[in-house]
Amino acid sequence: MSILRRLAVALFLVPFLSLVATAQDYRIRPGDVLQIEVLEDNTLNRSAIVLPDGQITLPVAGTIRVAGRSLAQVQADLAQRLAPGFATTPTVYVSMSALAERPASTPAAARTIAIYVLGAANAPGKVEVAPGSTFLQALAQAGGASPFAAKKRIQLRRVDKSGVERVYKLDLDAIENGASGGSTRLMNGDVIMIPQRKLFE
Template sequence: MTFLRVLFATLVAFPLLAITASAQSDYRVRSGDILQLEVLEDSSLNRELLVLPDGRVSVPFVGTVRAGGRTLGQIRATIRDGLAPSFAEPPNVYVGLSFLAEIEPREPITIDVYVMGEVTEPGKREIEPGTTILQFLAEMGGFTQFAATKRIQLRTARTGREQVYTLNYNDVELGAGVGTSTIMADGDVIIVPQRRLFE
């Protein structure tokens, strides 16, 4: 009888493990998630990694790694490649979600951001988590002829209180300044003001 109970429990557990593994493989990491890092060849690197508001985590010997909007497999590959020069052979790296984080994919799978002012298509936009400001500017529909592109504002409350950042679109196009790697957060607002008379 005991053998049958063990067999039944095993048969029930296997599908649950498969579902959990599948959910984790499809899951897109978001700010606030806690990841579990394990390196088989060096246990001193094992730790929990908090995904910061900018979507990044900090890993010893690797530095900052973009995690927001990516799958666990993609993050694992980046960390493994970053650690590889420190080992004779590429290390065996495991990255999973901590038990404190959600395992099931969250709905919705997009975040809401807003654009207003001197743009051709103002309003709410649904974008994928992990989208940078530069990527968002590229797909938001363009500016009107009256747009003050040197004074674009990013208004965000990701730290708990509203903060305002000024972007110069010309600098962003050249890959300089804020906007090239900053990740958009849910509720962010882009405001494109009207150009002044002699601006």
């Protein structure tokens, strides 16, 4: 092979190999859509959106935390979870079907972070707040807790950079009476879960 031809091949392969390396290093985020294929049983094939809490739910495999992990890690985890239902460990392929929508680049002063409020809030859902916003400020943007909220059992769920979820318990009744917790600073991707009151709670 001539030097010029070798150079042309090398120039072609560099961006391709760079893309492969990037795909291997990519860490899954809430909002991403994964394509899952099981070679031995195509009834298990499906697309799965990564929920705000970083999890997906699949038949047989159950609920799996995927946020912060690579596609290869999720693929290996799924194969292991499905293995008891097969004679041999199944061949599982996990690929990226669609990336979560990324916010457009904006001036630093206008940037926001996404917080997810679930359960007994007056306006649950995705809430865009300014960086440095507190738990009470985000709750106010979600319309506050509904009359049916179990205000003593609110959870703040946060996934750290290593993919580990930490759960912080907040007592809104106590906060309203002057206890600490209301000024807790929120981070992008935080999930505030407000359970409903039980009958005699």
